[in-house]
Amino acid sequence: MVKQIGTLELDEHLRFQKKMWVLERAAWILLTIVLLAAFLGFMGGYGFFNQRVAANQNVGVTYRPFLRRVAPTDVTVRLKDLQGGTAQLSVAQDYLNHFQVQQIMPQPTSATSDTQALYYEFTVPDGATAMIITFSLLTTPDTYGTIQGTIGQKGLPAVNFNQFVYP
Amino acid sequence: MDVIIRAVFIYLFLLLIFRITGNRSLARITPFDFILLLIVGEATQQALLGNDYSLTNAALVITSLVVLHIAFSLIKQRSPKVEQWLEGTPIIILENGQPIKKRMDKERIDESDILESARQTQGLERLDQIKYAIFEKGGSITVIPKSSK
Secondary structure, X not given: OOEEEOOEEEOOOHHHXXXXXXXXXXXXXXXXXXXXXXXXXXXXXOOOOOOEEEEOOOEEEEEOOEEEOOOEEEEEEEEOOOOOOEEEEEEEHHHHOOEEEEEEEOOOOEEEEOOOEEEEEEEOOOOOOOEEEEEEEEEOOOOOEEEEEEEEEXXXXXXXXXXXXXX | OHHHHHHHHHHHHHHHHHHHHOOHHHHOOOHHHHHHHHHHHHHXXXXXXXXXXXXXXXXXXXXXXXXXXXXXXXXXXXXXXXXXXXXXXXXXXXXXXXXXXXXXXXXXXXXXXXXXXXXXXXXXXXXXXXXXXEEOOOXXXXXXXXXXX
């Protein structure tokens, strides 16, 4: 509604504007907090707080708890207590369905699957009792929210971990 | 469905961000402001299109944005309250040659901004020649000189 201010007719709403100034400043603080959280890794990417380890005596999985949709990530698996020859890694099918596997280093010698999991076989170097395998993954377009991963050596207790995928 | 949700989200997000930034950023294009708008445009493009560069996807994004824009303009027309929230209101920042410092500080405007507008629009030389200076919704500064009836 137009008001008369001196000789001026103006649609001024000073009370509303003062509220807006307070809201603006609160929003600036919130934006800064969001940026800080992102910098620290709470919104995906490579921030300091965006790396965790889930481990037992047979396997250790280093993963990023916060991911983003259609964005790259990596999962590093350390297989322990190996007896030489070959090692078999089991990755839950439900978990891998959320990703495109871009690369596995070192490359597995074979891969099989059943309804529960994918099994990758690796050649263990002579004399080695441990081995590190890195998965380079890309989250699929229909993945968001919390996803659960299960990784382990075939036939041995696996580790479970959760990741949150931002849209 | 995905493309429409992304377009709607980006539209609303940008509306909110620029509302928070303040109207001044949109009114004047200095190199400082230009850089911001350029980078926002580039960042937005990827989020809108994703990996789908088809004509259909582009057409859907554009259609979603236009429909949303029309919807908001209709809502604003019917509701002055909504218009206030979306676009703000004009405020007097100088009266009879005297700057209203508190309001200018809140909008991050200084006397040189008022003088610039006074020179450009009215050919005025000094603040005391100004009856009213109004910071408009669009971020521009309207100057009413003292000689005006």
